[in-house]
Structure formats: structure tokens, C-alpha cells
Amino acid sequence: MNRRTTALATALGAAALLLAGCTGTGGTTKAEDAKAPTDPATVSGTITVLTQRTDLVADGTMDRYAAAFNRTYPKVKVKFQALTNYESEVKIRMNTDNYGDVLLIPGVVKKSDYPKFFASLGTRAERSKKYRFTDFTTVDGKVYGQSPIGVMPGFVYNKRVWKQAGVGQWPTTPAEFLADLKAIKQKTGAIPYYTNFAAQWPLTSWTFVNGSVHCDTGATTKLADGNPWAQGADLRVGDTLLYDIVHQGLAEKDPTTTNWEASKGQLAQGKIATQWLGTWAIIQFQDAAKKAGVNPDDIGFMPFPTQVGGKFCAVVGPDYNQAVNIHSKHKEAARAWIDWFTDNSGYDKDNLAISPLKNAPLPVVLKPYEDAGVKLIELDDTDGAKVKLIDSESEVGINTPDYRQKLVDLARGVGSGSLDDFLTGLGTKWTEAEKRVGS
Numbered sequence: 001m002n003r004r005t006t007a008l009a010t011a012l013g014a015a016a017l018l019l020a021g022c023t024g025t026g027g028t029t030k031a032e033d034a035k036a037p038t039d040p041a042t043v044s045g046t047i048t049v050l051t052q053r054t055d056l057v058a059d060g061t062m063d064r065y066a067a068a069f070n071r072t073y074p075k076v077k078v079k080f081q082a083l084t085n086y087e088s089e090v091k092i093r094m095n096t097d098n099y100g101d102v103l104l105i106p107g108v109v110k111k112s113d114y115p116k117f118f119a120s121l122g123t124r125a126e127r128s129k130k131y132r133f134t135d136f137t138t139v140d141g142k143v144y145g146q147s148p149i150g151v152m153p154g155f156v157y158n159k160r161v162w163k164q165a166g167v168g169q170w171p172t173t174p175a176e177f178l179a180d181l182k183a184i185k186q187k188t189g190a191i192p193y194y195t196n197f198a199a200q201w202p203l204t205s206w207t208f209v210n211g212s213v214h215c216d217t218g219a220t221t222k223l224a225d226g227n228p229w230a231q232g233a234d235l236r237v238g239d240t241l242l243y244d245i246v247h248q249g250l251a252e253k254d255p256t257t258t259n260w261e262a263s264k265g266q267l268a269q270g271k272i273a274t275q276w277l278g279t280w281a282i283i284q285f286q287d288a289a290k291k292a293g294v295n296p297d298d299i300g301f302m303p304f305p306t307q308v309g310g311k312f313c314a315v316v317g318p319d320y321n322q323a324v325n326i327h328s329k330h331k332e333a334a335r336a337w338i339d340w341f342t343d344n345s346g347y348d349k350d351n352l353a354i355s356p357l358k359n360a361p362l363p364v365v366l367k368p369y370e371d372a373g374v375k376l377i378e379l380d381d382t383d384g385a386k387v388k389l390i391d392s393e394s395e396v397g398i399n400t401p402d403y404r405q406k407l408v409d410l411a412r413g414v415g416s417g418s419l420d421d422f423l424t425g426l427g428t429k430w431t432e433a434e435k436r437v438g439s
Contacts, residue, residue, distance in 0.1 A: 031142075034119035034324040034335040044075035045330030047101035047337060050083060050090060052320065057082035065345050072340060076333045097327035101334040104320035105137065105145045111385045114144040118323040119331055121146060121338070131342070132356045133318035135381045145321030148342045149280075150354030152316050152376070153208035156281050157274040158267055159300040161190045165273075170302045170312070170372070174241045177305040181250040181274070190273040193245045194263055197255030197408055200401035205276055207398045208315065209238030211379050212304045215313035224383035224390065225434070228398070229427040235398070236423055237306070239407060242276075243419050246411035255408055264288035268299065280319070282365050283352045301365065303374055312374040316354055386437065394433035396426055 037043045049062075056062045057080050066078040081100065083089045090106045093099040094117060109117060120142040121127065127143050128134040137145035165184040171177040181192035196202035211219035213234040222228075228235040245251050252258060266272045268289035275281075279301065286296035303312040322341065324334040341347060348355045352363045362370060369376075391398050403426065409415045410422055 031115040032119045032326050032331070034121060034328075034331040036122075036339055037332050037336050040073050040336070041075070043073050043333050043336050045333040046077040046079065047328070047330050047333050048079045048081055049337065050081050050086075050100040050103040052083060052086040052104060054082040054084055061350075065341065065347070068345065069337065069340050072344075073333070073336050076330075076336065078337060097325075099325055099327075101325055101328040101330055102322055102337055103325060105323050111137075111139060114139050114323075115142070115326075117326055118144040119326045119328070119335075120144055121324070121335065130358060132316070132354075132358055132378065133321075135378075136318050136384070137321050137323070145323040146338055146342055147318030147321045147356055148345070149319050149348045149351060150316045150356055151319050152279045152314050152354060153205060153212070153276070154278065154304070154314060155274050155302045156267065156277050156285055157300050157302060158190070158270050158272070158298050160295075160298045161188050161270045161273045162300075164188050171305040172307050172312075174237065174244070174305055177241065178244055178248065178250065181245065182248070184273045185250060188270070188273070190270055191252050191266075192250040193274045194258065194267070194272045195242075195246065195251050195255050195408060196258050196260050196263060196275065197252075197405065198258040199260040200405065202260070202275070202277065203401040203404040203408070204399050205278060206238050206242055206404060207235065208278070208317075209304050210234045211315040211377060212313050213237045213306045215308040215311075215375060215377060217377050217380050219315075220379045220381060220387055221383045223398075224386045227427040227431050229423040229430070238304070239404070239423060240419065241305075242404065243407055243411045246408050247419075251408075255412065265292050268292050268294055268296070270294075270298070279353060279363075279366070280351065286352075300368070303369070308375075312369075312372060314369070314374055314376055316376050316378055318356070319353075390430065390433045390437050393437055394429045396429050396433075 051057065051062065053062065062080045069078060070076065086104065087106050087108060090099060090103060091108045094106070105118065114137060122143055124134050124138045124141055124143050131146060132150055133147050134143050137143055161184060162180070165180065165187045167180045167183060171180050184190055184192040210223065211217070211234065216222070219234055227233065229239070230236065263272055263275065264285050265288045267275060268285055269292050282299060282301055285299045289296040289299060303314045322338045324331055324338065328334050342356055349363065352365050354362065397403055406415065407422065410417060410419065
């Protein structure tokens with residue numbers, strides 16, 4: 001399961017969303033609000049909550065959340081519909097009025113269309129005092145969705161293996177990172193880095209280095225106004241590191257045979273040393289360690305190997321945002337669910353995730369980040385819609401696996417050309433699309 005199907009989803013959350021517009025007939029031109037209830041005892045109705053967490057519905061976890069919710073809202077009945085192919089299924093349903101009472105905002109919906117499909121949760125000025133990530137769903141000053149967790153990209157790694165290789169500190173440059181992987185290859189039996197090439201979606205996680213390299217909250221704006229693969233640009237730094245890992249023989253021998261589910265246990269057992277994923281993956285790898293009978297505390301998480309002013313930097317972003325269907329007959333109950341699930345369910349803690357509440361502490365698994373003084377930033381998403389449009393127009397696909405699969409193939413000698421030519425080609429496509437899209 002990728003970030004989208006577990007909690008997540010490429011920072012990375014909003015950055016990972018798809019480009020196509022939702023052009024069905026289910027929307028309305030009338031903006032509406034889903035107001036927060038003042039008295040829980042008076043809120044009633046049956047609401048349907050759409051979710052991508054098929055695992056949590058199947059094992060009864062979501063029903064346990066609903067039971068806890070009912071202790072505060074006893075007159076509201078919550079039903080869950082878990083969708084395996086969430087994006088495609090919800091896109092079809094949004095051609096009608098029947099797309100649940102609460103849903104995760106699909107990436108196919110244009111941000112400017114949010115008021116047509118979702119009821120507002122309040123003003124950005126009000127909600128931003130309490131919650132993170134309000135910019136990502138704000139249209140004309142109103143907020144239309146709220147993510148129950150924050151996620152952050154980084155390397156999930158086996159601390160025991162890295163220590164066995166003689167590495168005791170996080171690398172601070174890509175060159176140091178490559179040297180550490182070489183030490184792992186030479187001194188341990190582990191695969192230094194695992195691409196998860198065959199699963200495809202993990203390769204898109206490399207887009208989420210954007211912002212971390214230069215600790216730049218305006219990194220999304222730079223995607224909209226410049227060449228993402230110019231010398232020194234964040235995506236060029238990230239893609240070059242991925243290329244170098246594979247080209248220098250520091251990844252699995254045959255990327256086409258990788259197995260995502262199996263890789264969790266293999267990393268937990270020390271057969272794999274490192275993967276670039278996100279905070280959402282930590283608990284899955286710890287669970288895999290428990291199943292394998294090894295120490296879950298061996299699972300570590302480290303930032304991208306660059307520093308600004310002697311400090312690492314990491315981008316925090318939303319996962320899927322929950323929203324209220326503008327056609328819901330029980331908007332008050334739907335809003336109650338979103339507020340309770342965000343504030344009181346413990347979903348963030350259960351997933352070792354970052355809370356969307358600004359005053360909440362980081363999860364325990366990120367204490368090393370606090371100890372190291374890692375700076376956490378949120379990207380300005382003002383130009384997020386333009387970036388999606390440029391990406392679509394250019395056909396580069398920064399949030400699809402295709403171009404990075406080609407990058408990996410190039411690095412392992414399947415295909416011709418140089419890395420510089422490859423990245424220059426991407427930059428040319430992108431900047432030409434910028435001109436066509438305009439301001």
C-alpha cells in the first residue's frame with residue numbers, strides 16, 4: 001500500500017495529486033457551509049464516510065473509532081465504505097450527488113471547483129490558528145478540507161545495519177550518503193538501497209525532496225516559475241542521487257523483480273538497509289519487524305542528506321483531506337465527524353503520524369528529529385494548481401512513476417543517453433509548458 005492507501009501520499013500530500021479536472025454533473029454552483037455543531041446531543045442522522053483505508057475497515061478499526069465517536073455524538077450513525085481504487089471510483093460517483101457524506105478529496109478535483117462539490121468548514125483566518133495545512137484546501141478565503149494527519153518524506157532505514165557498517169550519524173550531503181551505502185554493501189549482507197521499482201508508486205516519493213534541499217517554503221512557486229532540473233534545483237539534486245545510487249550498484253540487482261510487501265519484512269530483518277518513503281511507512285515497517293520476531297526499534301527515519309546553516313530540513317504536508325459533500329442531508333453530523341476524527345480520535349498517534357493540530361508534539365518516533373534540530377517547514381501551496389497544470393501540459397509527470405522508471409533504467413544501463421541530457425530534456429519540456437500555460 002502506498003501513502004494514499006495507508007494514511008498518506010505524496011507530500012507531500014497535495015504535491016502528489018493528479019491533474020485532471022472533475023467535469024461531472026454532481027457539483028453545484030451554490031457555495032454552502034458545514035457548520036460545527038454547538039450541542040452534540042442535538043446532532044443526528046446516518047452518515048456515510050468514504051475511505052481508502054480498506055485495511056482499517058476490514059479489521060474493525062474504523063468501527064472502533066465510530067464507537068468512540070458515538071460516546072460524544074450518540075444520535076449519529078456512521079457507516080463506512082472502503083474503496084480499493086479510491087480515486088477512480090470516487091471520480092465516477094462525483095458525476096452524481098451520491099458520493100458519501102464525508103469523503104477524501106480526490107486529486108482529480110480542481111481546487112477552484114471545491115466550492116461546487118464540498119461544503120466549507122470555515123474561514124482560513126479562523127482555522128489556521130488551530131490547524132496545519134489550511135492553505136491546501138482554501139478557495140477564496142474558505143477552507144474545504146482537513147487532513148487528519150501530517151506526513152513527511154524521509155529515508156526509512158535499519159539502524160542496526162547502518163551501525164554495523166560503521167555509520168553512526170546521518171549523512172549531511174549526497175556524497176556522504178553514497179559513501180555510507182557503499183560501506184553497507186562492503187561490510188554487511190544487506191541491499192544498501194531498495195527502489196521498489198516494480199511497485200512504481202514509491203518512485204514518485206522522490207518528488208517530495210522538493211523544499212527540503214534548500215529549506216525553501218517557496219519551493220512549489222519555483223516549480224511554477226522555473227526549471228525544476230536546473231543546476232542545484234531540488235528535483236535535480238534528488239533525481240541525481242537516485243541515479244547515482246542505481247548507477248553505482250547500490251540498489252537491488254534487478255529492479256523489475258522488487259516486491260513492496262516483502263520489502264517491509266526484509267528491511268526489518270536487515271536484508272535491506274534503506275528506502276525513501278515517508279513517516280506514514282514507519283508503523284508498517286515496525287509491524288513487519290514484530291511479525292518477523294525482530295526489534296521494531298531497529299526501524300529508523302532520517303532526513304534527506306542536505307543541510308542549510310548546519311541543520312537538516314524536512315517538509316511537512318497533509319495526507320488526503322476529509323471534506324463534507326455539499327449535497328449531504330446531514331452536514332452537521334458530517335462536520336462533527338471530521339472535527340472529532342481530526343481532534344480526538346487518536347488516528348495520528350495510532351499511525352505514528354504528525355498531528356494537524358499546531359500545538360501538538362511530534363510523535364515519539366521523530367524524537368531524533370527534535371534532538372538533531374531538524375527544521376520542519378510547510379510549503380506555500382498558492383501556485384499548486386498552476387504546477388499541476390504545467391505538469392499535465394508538459395507530460396513530464398512529476399507525480400507519476402514513468403519518468404523515474406526511465407531514470408532508473410538509464411542508470412542501470414537499459415537505455416541510452418547521459419543523465420545530464422535526460423534531466424535537460426525534462427527541464428525543456430517543463431519550461432516550454434510554462435510558456436503555454438502562462439500566468
